[in-house]
Amino acid sequence: MAYSIPRFIEELSDVYIYPEECQALASAIRYPAGRLPNWQAVQTSLGFWQALVRQVQAGVLEGGRGVEALGQEAWRMYPSNTVFQWAATGQPVPPAPAPQQQQQTTRPRAQRPPATPAPPPRPAAHAAPAATPFPASDVGPYRVMELTGSERYAEMLEVMQGLDPNLDLLWSQFGQLAVRLRNTTITVNQATAAIAARLRETVQGTVRDYAYRPHLFQRLTVQGPDNQSFDLSAVPNTTLVSEVPQAVLDEYRAAVTDRLGRRMRTVVDLVHPGGRVERLQPGRTLHEAGVTEGALLRVSTETTAGRGDLDYRIQALRARNEILDFAEDHPDLLIVNAYEPRDLPAEYHITLTVPGIARGAGGGVPVPIAKHEIAISLPPGAYPLHAPTVYWRTDVFHPNIGVRDVPLVGTVRRLCLGILDKYYVKEMNFGELCQMIIDVASYEQYTLPASEDPGGPGVFNQAAADWATSGIGQEMILSIGGAPKESRRAIYAGESSSRPLRVAAKLRNPS
Incomplete structure (x- = not known):
């Protein structure tokens, strides 16, 4: 792979598509809000990143920071992306190891309401080598605050930066902003009150501590009950295994419900290189279950015949x-x-x-x-x-x-x-x-x-x-020591308990 600034811009436009997410990443590097490219003028994510990178190269960021600052933020969110790694470090990236399964030549884009024309697919990045975007001294636990209820990510992030100048942006999607707090004294009530004062919108928040570093998988492949394959993109590694079937089975509608209209019980398997299959526990996160970038998961309905x-x-x-x-x-x-x-x-x-x-x-x-x-x-x-x-x-x-x-x-x-x-x-x-x-x-x-x-x-x-x-x-x-009603972990039996994930169907496997 040839690494270059144009290739970096292309990768940014492929990964960060929607205006709100592009602006949030710009806010994460403290790009001046008043100088953001006008989306109506540039029209596409490619145009947005071309204009923004030109301004970064011209010295718009404080402290003399250049394109590497943008690369570091993107690489922190997607540690498997070698293009972001190159932009962050300026160093050549060693060849990637063989992928778990055959890679596609194009990355199908996710479907996300409200529907907007998706940009054409671009070449997928190779899996990253063992290098990490995080200093060895930066160890856990990792306190993560997730704020939901608004897509004004850049403004929400600016408010949070005012409370904790050293926080890290983890992801911004589906009306949810997730940050890693460095100031662990900040409470949900403080954050939501400050955001409400700035945005005049009500948001909800939760705080959780993780022993591992939260980040996004750029792509996971999931096979449905009929062996049709789907891509999940921008998947938090804190996603529960039990949330994966929901995203995939929604594509089947009534085909995976019983005669009473109830969703069939499902199991999730991790398919290892070589074909070994491991049943995953639904209550574990993807990280805890051993899922890695590019992994192949298989969702199937549970059979109950023959129980004795x-x-x-x-x-x-x-x-x-x-x-x-x-x-x-x-x-x-x-x-x-x-x-x-x-x-x-x-x-x-x-x-x-x-x-x-x-x-x-x-x-x-x-x-x-x-x-x-x-x-x-x-x-x-x-x-x-x-x-x-x-x-x-x-x-x-x-x-x-x-x-x-x-x-x-x-x-x-x-x-x-x-x-x-x-x-x-x-x-x-x-x-x-x-x-x-x-x-x-x-x-x-x-x-x-x-x-x-x-x-x-x-x-x-x-x-x-x-x-x-x-x-x-x-x-x-x-x-x-219980949780206030705004941030409790509700016990939902309905569909609203599942984390929304971006799903795109691949071509059906040949039979």
């Missing part, structure tokens, strides 16, 4: 091992008190030592609690085809835990796990289930009524939902 006693035994024993492993790794959070029967457990009695909220004596004023007694049930005949059931054996007050009195049984408190209803497959790791239960108990996860969560699954306890949305409820939730 042997399948139940294998899955029940696996669940036992994973629950006990989680308890051993987190003895301060979860203790397994008993499980029966011992040789093939179908029910676990567990103590959680995490803060929560109960109704209080006589069903009175909600009060904080420090422990929960729960039961996880794997009923034969239902599991592993269907998700396990989770019950609270002690008092609890939560929008997603239904409470009802059953004759001859007493009070039953059952957890509604909407995310399991949607994404559950029998290979799901029970360590992930335990963590989800802890998040629910401590009010890190909860859904609210339809007025607060449009398109959400609703609630199981209306009284708890009404209380959780009130001022006094939010105050107690925050006092136990």
Whole structure:
């Protein structure tokens, strides 16, 4: 590959297509907002980058920075792109290793509403060698703030730069801006308030810490249930494996629903070089699952034919091992008190030592609690085809835990796990289930009524939902370390829980 400034401009125009994303990258290098190329005048991303790079070469950036500043920002976002690597370092790039699968000569573009004419496809960049755009001294954890609700990325980024001058832009797409915070004292409330004051728009935010560096995959290839191939572009490596099928199966519409119109359960496999197939856990991120740039993933609908006693035994024993492993790794959070029967457990009695909220004596004023007694049930005949059931054996007050009195049984408190209803497959790791239960108990996860969560699954306890949305409820939730309703991790059973990904269909594989 011949590296040059024109080739760099061409690559920028291929990767950063939309006006808002182009302007956000310019803002990341502190390009003067008043001198940005006029999009209506240049008309295309190629024209935008040609005009902007000319100004950078003419010295428009402070501190004498040149094109390398633009290359460094782009390379940080796409560390596998050798064109960006060359622009950032000015050094020749060694030949890339052989790709995992055959590369196309053109990169299909993603489809993204609102529809706009897409530029012609350009040659795809080779996978990058081992070099990294990040200093060795720059280690984790990596605190990431994601802000959603506006596509005015450049203005949002300028506000965030005012709060944290040293932050890194991670990505800007689908109404979401993600930045890596260097000033870890900044809160979501600070950021959203400052953006609302500047933009006169309301945005939502979340903050998460990662042990690895978040970045974008330039391209992943996904095969659908019928072996048709799709390209996913600009995919965050923090995307959950469970979010990949949603993006692909949307292209099939009714073809992948059952007779009741429900989306079929799916599994995701990583196809290694040489053909070895690895089943991925839906609750892991792509990075945690070992997915790398250019990887080939395969989405298939889960078959349920032939399930019998042997399948139940294998899955029940696996669940036992994973629950006990989680308890051993987190003895301060979860203790397994008993499980029966011992040789093939179908029910676990567990103590959680995490803060929560109960109704209080006589069903009175909600009060904080420090422990929960729960039961996880794997009923034969239902599991592993269907998700396990989770019950609270002690008092609890939560929008997603239904409470009802059953004759001859007493009070039953059952957890509604909407995310399991949607994404559950029998290979799901029970360590992930335990963590989800802890998040629910401590009010890190909860859904609210339809007025607060449009398109959400609703609630199981209306009284708890009404209380959780009130001022006094939010105050107690925050006092136990729970998440405010604006930034909680909602348990969605609907389609809105999935991260939007850019999908483009390839030519169907020859049969």
